[in-house]
Every structure is written in structure tokens, then in C-alpha cells.
Amino acid sequence: MGKKILFVAPQPFFEIRGTPIANKNMLEILSSKYKVDFLSYPIGKELEIKNVTFHKGSSFGIKKIGIGFSIKKIILDLGLYLKMKSLLKKNKYQVIHSNEESIYWSSKFAKKYSTKFVYDMDSIMSEQLINNKKNILGKMMKKIEFSAIKQSDLILGISNNFKEFCKLAKTNLNYVTIWDVPQIEKKEKLEKRFLTKLDSNKKKILYFGNNEEYQGVANLLSLSKEMKEFQFILAGVGKDSIENNLVKFSKVPMEQIPALMDKADLLISPRRNGTNTPMKIYTYMSSGKPIVASDIPAHNILEDCGIIVDQEISNYKKGIFKALSKEGKELGMKAKRKVEKQYGFEKLKKLVLKEYRKLE
Secondary structure, X not given: OOOEEEEEXXXXXXXXXXXXXXXXXXXXXXXXXXXXXXXXXXXXOOOOOOOEEEEEOOOOOOOOXXXXXXHHHHHHHHHHHHHHHHHHHHOOOOEEEEEHHHHHHHXXXXXXXXXXXXXXXXXXXXXXXXXXXXXXXXXXXXXXXXHHHHHOOEEEEOOOOHHHHHHOOOOOOOEEEOOOOOOOOOOOOOOHHHHOOOOOOXXXXXXXXXXXXXXXXXXXXXXXXXXXXXXXXXXXXXXXXXXXXXXXXXXXXXXXXXXXXXXXXXXXXXXXXXXXXXXXXXXXXXXXXXEEEEOOHHHHHHOOOOEEEOOOHXXXXXXXXXXXXXXXXXXXXXXXXXXXXHOOHHHHHHHHHHHHHOXX
């Protein structure tokens, strides 16, 4: 426990959404060997993790933050920056471990204090901004990312696809691909509030995720209108509601995810663009159910065990019918075997700690 790590995460903690869940997994890994000061937004449920001291930036009166770029996020980032500056004056850290936009000031602080810098790369932020037509912000973010990559002693990237991007900034790169762990730690009986809304007479198509445009939820709405013989279940999208064959759940507790997947006949990810593998894909794979996914780099992990389709409604239809065939069900089981063999928590823990030992 000699080494002390400062982990900076510009997200709420803890909330049930992608990056906070990944942060929790990383904290559990790092704290098994090191002491960790964890700095995040002052929003979310409090947790206790052995060898982790939790710190929060100032809220400036902000009590809720959405996904993506916003003025609120900039304000909360200022709170993180000031708190991080204070922590660095009081404590000696061997490693600064950061993700998303906090890499900007973290990499500069690492240089100032002669501290090792680990870039926890769960997305290419410049790519996401450009995909959302925020071109000027995207170009600015790319410069920030390249600067952080150059300063990095280790990059833990969530996708093999990120490595080539990083090489554009630094040739002698220390890049290691990691993954998100399937969210199936606990399995409980499906709660009545979910169960009563499921139609036992229809095949069920399940989507987990948010309602951001890049997720492609609009395609699911179109499909639900054209494929009335199926029930479409959107978990994490909008307020709880039922409209004909479309069911929406606002939030689903993590321990309910396996039970809800059990009730589905197939799982779908219609994401429009991106290169980082969505966290939900690993969880989907763990279910053994057939998976239909759009033909983007983010879904490369499913090339040999999922049904990849062009992003046209007609092709999604064909993919859904294929998923319900014998071939589709066999692919679902192949995905389950793949995730169990290659993407477990213990294997991830071993890999991360091995890379951290090289920094000593």
C-alpha cells in the first residue's frame, strides 16, 4: 500500500450509467493494492470502498448533470480543478489517473509535480463532439487529447480502435486495451413494476441505454411501428410508459438487468456512430441472447458472435428475424462463451495491476 493514486473523474459518483460504473470497477481494482484519493462531481450516491478516500469538487448549487457537453459541466469542472489543486498541495501522489476532460489539467499537474500520468481513455471525446456536429469544440478537444497522450506514461483504452488515434500524437506509445465488465454481479427476481408491463404473447426486443441521438433510439421507435408483432422494451429512455407495443422504463437497477434480459428474446444496439465498445455490449453478451447491432467500429467485438446490420430499417428487420432463428440463438451462446473467457473482472484486475507495477 505504499503507492498513493489520485483518481480524477468528471462525472457524478455514484450513478448507474456507463463511465461511473467503469470508475467503480477501476476503483475496486486499484484499491486492492494501492491507496486511492478519488475526486468526482458532488452528485450521486455515496459508496464505501476499502482504501479509497472520496473527495468532491464544489457544486456551485448544481444538483443534477446530464450526459454530454454543457455549461453545467464546465462549472463543475472548475470545482474539480480547484479541489485537485488543493489535494496536490497537501499530498504526495505517485500516479494521477484521469478520464474524459480532466486529462487537460491532470496531465499538466502531472508534469508540474513529476508524477506519473495514466490516461483512462473510455472514449475519444473529439470524435463524439464532431459526430454531434460540434466541430469547433471537437477540434479544440483533439488538441487537448493529443497533449494528454504525449504526457501519458500509460493509456488504458477501452477499445482497440483507439490505438491508431493515439499513435497520431505519440509513436512510442504505452497503450493497453481494457474492457468493461458485464453488469451481472447480482441477479434478482424481476420486480413487479417491470414484470407487469411485459407482454407474454409477443417476442420481446430489449434495448438498454440513454436517449442521446447517437444511440439510434429513433430507429427503434420506427421499428416498433412497423413490427407490431413484437414488443420493444427501452430501458433507461424517458419516463415509464406504455404505448401500444412500446414500453419505456426510466431507470432499471443494476441487479434487475439480468432478470430483464432473461425475459427478452433478443437484444439490440442501434448506435449510429463511434469507436468505443458500449458498456452494455459486454452485458448483452453475458446473457446468451441473440444480439442485433449496427455496423459501426464500436460493435467490432460482435463480428463473430452477433448479427451486424446496415443502418436501414429494412436491414434491422432482417437482422431481427435472423436473431430469432437457430443461427441467431447459436451466435448468442457464442457471445456468452466469448465474454466469459475474455472479459471477466479478475482478468481485467490482473492486467491493470500488471501495467501499474511497470510504473513503479
